[in-house]
Amino acid sequence: MIILRSAREIERIAAAGKIAAQTLQLLASKAVPGISTWELDQIAEEYIVQQGAIPECKGYYGFPGSVCISVNEGVVHGIPSKRVILKEGDIVSLDLVVTKDGFMGDTAMTVPVGEISPKTQQLLDVTQGALAAGIAAAVVGNHVGDIGHAVSAFVEPYHYGVVKEYVGHGIGTEMHAEPEVPNYGTPHTGDRLEAGMILCIEPMINLGTAQVRTLKDGWTVVTKDRKPSAHFEHTIAITDDGPRILTERS
Secondary structure: OOOOOOHHHHHHHHHHHHHHHHHHHHHHHHOOOOOEHHHHHHHHHHHHHHOOOEEOOOOHHHOOOOOEEEEOOEEEOOOOOOOOEOOOOOEEEEEEEEEEOOEEEEEEEEEEOOOOOHHHHHHHHHHHHHHHHHHHOOOOOOEHHHHHHHHHHHHHHHOOEEOOOOOEEEOOOOOOEEEEEOOOOOOOOOOEOOOOOEEEEOOEEEOOOOOEEEOOOOOOEEEOOOOOEEEOEEEEEEEOOEEEEOOOOO
16 A cells, blocks of 8 residues: 655655765765775764664664665675775665654665776766656656656666666655555556655666676675666655655755
8 A cells, every 4th residue: 555645754754864865975975995885884874873863774684784785786785794895996886774753764876986987987877867867757647657667768778777676665664665666667557646655766777787686695686797787766755846855965
């Protein structure tokens, strides 16, 4: 069942989203050559707790970290590790959920570590553009399929792989709620968008094949061809005045 949120509830989700966005910005500034993904996770957890909030990913189905940290060919669900040290030219995807007063905000971004290649930078730019296109389609009267179509149509000219196994979703007082929000779709299909719906739109775009696989740790998802992947996400509210980003970064 899709839950429509009141104005007061949306503000509470926005409060959680603000902390999530601030945490991402902090991590982006710390993602430099020589730091481990474990250290980034510790920085995030400490900051979130200081804000009186909860790092919701930690312990979720046994996930050991507060942030999903995926490097280079990592798509999603990378486990923070003392053994994974960032180096110049890497890209690192940071995905986290914050709970504040029972409501959640979910956001992700992929950041460069030092200087990266123009080809990889284009992947980041296109993925971020695809997110913007998906958000622009998230208006009252459209359908979930319009969002997915907008994302894939934006990516299509670049011949990148659009990951299909992992999708966006509703959110509120639980991390994954209805409806699912794929990054592909047919216009005018799927659930109709109504004011009060809260959605996480999150394109995961690969430089090469769209195919992915999960590593033996049971969590880390990587591209099958081991080419880089990028991931951007915002939590948004559907309103009568258009989509409102609840995890906007300054």
